[in-house]
Amino acid sequence: MPFMGSRLPICTCQARSTTQDAVRGTFVRGKPAPTLTMQPKTAVALCLAAAGLQAAEAAKRLVSAAGQAAAIPSWDLQSSSKAGGDLAALSKTGVDTSSWHHVAASKCTLMGCLVQSGVYDDTQLFFSDNLSKVDSDQFLVPWLYRNEFALDDPAPGKHYFLKTHGITSRADIFLNGKQVADKSVQAGAYGGHTYDITSFADRKNAIVIRAYPTSYYYDFAIGWVDWNYWPNDNGTGVWRDVEVKQTGSVALGPLRVVTQLDSSLGAQPANVTLKSKAQNLETTAVTVTATGSVTPASGGDPVAFSKKVTIPALSTVDIVLGTAIKKPAIWWPKQWGDQPLYLANLTVSTADGDVSDSAGSQFGFRTVTSQYKNNDTMFIVNGQPFQVIGGGYAPDIFLRWDGARLESELEYVLDLGFNTIRLEGKNEHPELYDAADRMGVMIMPGWECCDKWEAWSYNNDLAVTTPVWNDADYAIANASMMHEVAMMQTHPSLLMYFIGSDYYPDDRAAPMYLDAFGAGDWQVPVIDSASFRGDDSKYGPAGMKMEGPYDWVPPNYWYDTEPYGSRLGAAYGFNTELSAGVGTPDLSSLKKFLSAADLDDLWKKPSKNLFHMSTATSSFHNRAIYNNALWKRLGAPTSLEDYVQKAQISDYEANRAQFEGYSSLWSAKRPATGVIYWMLTGAYPSLHWNVWDYYMHPAGGYFGAKAGSRQEHVTYDYVRQAVYLVNHSLGKTGPRTVDIQVIDTAGKLTYSGSVAAATAPNASKNIASLKSALGGIKDVVFLRLVLSDTKSGAVLSRNVYWLAKTTDVLDWDNSDWFVTPVTTYSDYTALNRLAAANVTVTAAQQQLAKSGPVTVTLENLSAVPAFFVSLNLVDKAGHDVVPLTWSDNYVTLWPKEKLTLTATPIGGASAGASVLVTGKNVAKQTVAVS
Missing domain, CATH: 2.60.120.260 (Galactose-binding domain-like)
Structure with missing residues (x-):
């Protein structure tokens, strides 16, 4: 059987009734092979052999067709x-x-x-x-x-x-x-x-x-x-x-998708324009048919449209095709709605109908804008003011990609009540943006600080004297910007882009970057800096602040907002990175990466430099500031277990206060428009800056952050001794009831009352003062706030605080870039003297599935509060079940109170076999899952 060149044909084999068979070979480019006659069995055998060999070779080819x-x-x-x-x-x-x-x-x-x-x-x-x-x-x-x-x-x-x-x-x-x-x-x-x-x-x-x-x-x-x-x-x-x-003869660049959506949000048709640069690779002009299509990703008929385009020899033109979608489904951040996606595709075909190339992407209909007011930036999503609540993303230290882990991390983001993650110089892979699109998490990408990316003549913070950029550097940065714009442009999860982090780009880089966004049909805001220094730029004020803290501060820090400007990271404006520097992994995780000597150092040498903190030259190479506060406020640890438990108490308190502070003051006269927690998780096992640890185990800091970010919530202001009603939703309205109780460490009720209020979507408000209710504290009291829907009686949030006689005193005048000193610490040592509480625990699997949800019921049979009760679901081998979400954890039960909590394994986590229970004044116990 003759072949054209050395290439194998694709055979169509058929035995005929005649004594001679025709064997037809159709080559990849669609031109028929010569026809032979041979005996039927021989023809079929040779044809099948050839087809098998061709298929085997095709399977080895990296690509084998135009557009692949x-x-x-x-x-x-x-x-x-x-x-x-x-x-x-x-x-x-x-x-x-x-x-x-x-x-x-x-x-x-x-x-x-x-x-x-x-x-x-x-x-x-x-x-x-x-x-x-x-x-x-x-x-x-x-x-x-x-x-x-x-x-x-x-x-x-x-x-x-x-x-x-x-x-x-x-x-x-x-x-x-x-x-x-x-x-x-x-x-x-x-x-x-x-x-x-x-x-x-x-x-x-x-x-x-x-x-x-x-x-x-x-x-x-x-x-x-x-x-x-x-x-x-x-x-x-x-x-x-x-x-x-x-x-084929014409190659396409990345697809750009430009959407035009009016204020009716889907009631009127939306325009979609598909764009791609088409390059004619031949020495003669080529006429192609450009065909665009838009198809709902969930299924449905595509909307197709096309036109003919002639491209001169060895030239590049921008192909532009447009259409209208009659009833576009609107993409929303997860907390506000659904995430309908569309598939866009652009194909160019030659005159004989062969595909020459194609480009595709997913996109969604949504709008993002920003407004600048009070020296602060606020983002607007689909016409609604959008308070950014999120954290800084860290990839694996070796930049290893794990898509399943990423999706579990985004599940954690949503479980926490966060809506956004920031990528400072960690723009990752397209799969991250795809996942964020599907799951409804907003993304804030951008360049990073403190190295070559910000080697400007006016940057005095670099660790080395780095030369300013030369011509080659600008070329590299320009190619980088154009590539990232092309990679991200179609994704509805994109909220904005930072072209600078700690410093705005110089007068040559900034317009170069902006030109790349313009050429790439970028449709969301570009911000020149993630810090206040950006307000010195010629390209408009950034409206951002980056003034710390990055190490431990007390809960009242976030509410102490005035005078503005001298209160640094307190809850006003948009803070692009900050936290109290907490995130202590629980003991089960600590033992995975710390030696016995390392574990001893945690509580026996509180100021020692630690490998799993940061680099040796960093301000964060030890836990000295954090530990000083822990020792002063909660008392010197008596053991490793005592230290870890006190660390969880401290982490919970710190994180809850930060997110509640920003949530509570969303509707203040100078609104808290955004907060990015530093950070979500570590690039490797870490002892700080974790909302959850490297092993995906959520501990005290996680549940403090979750408590502070609930969609409908009631919070306590440590400075004003006020109660706030918080509503992060777009549609929930109606009458609400807040039940307020205060008890002392012996369980004695010292205050009880309730407040009626109406909740408003996407707003917060001060609804009550607790100054009189909290007067005369002897040592420590517990405050419980329970928010209910007045009509149905359904509990929407439950929140317990521990409050000392005196509050922490901040020395604002001596703040530096990473912390504000504390001159007087609150005294919580009375918590070490709590009488023992008797808590019964039952655990049951809700369904027969291998890794189904587990319901845990706690009941405090005592007359004293059961403080800071934590639950950990483990498998048959005693290993932590991770990743998983809990409806709540690290809870404090009122005397005679009963609570039901649910643990849900996610991302293929193993089945839970038992629950480990601990508490500050509750005996350890292990309860089997029935």
């Missing part, structure tokens, strides 16, 4: 000190790489690759200070990433491209013995480029990428500042996918 793109799926990895530097030779097929490291992942930094290939075990790496013992000198030379892959044979009208999305810090790229790009062009963690490799490509191909060592201060990298110990490789390597794409 695929990531290089795996890598062989080796140091250049061992493999050498002859990339022309190493990028030819057949090179023996048996001695190299083999990584079954499409993307990984050097450390991530070495963990993946079994050189290192991250469980051991993260234990104690083992990470510091890794030989970092091995990463001072370039490393090589290599792969062999198959493609179709080259042919006229067939084109191949190599697409990068950022390689840290720089890279040389060779394919089949020829150089595709060098480190002057392929530079920067976000430097995405598309290289035409048609003239290099063959049926069998070998690619080698030489990744150069990274310096956070001299390269456009993904840095860690003072967040945690720095990875040994500084994030060097192919951390994002490298893709190969096949096209």
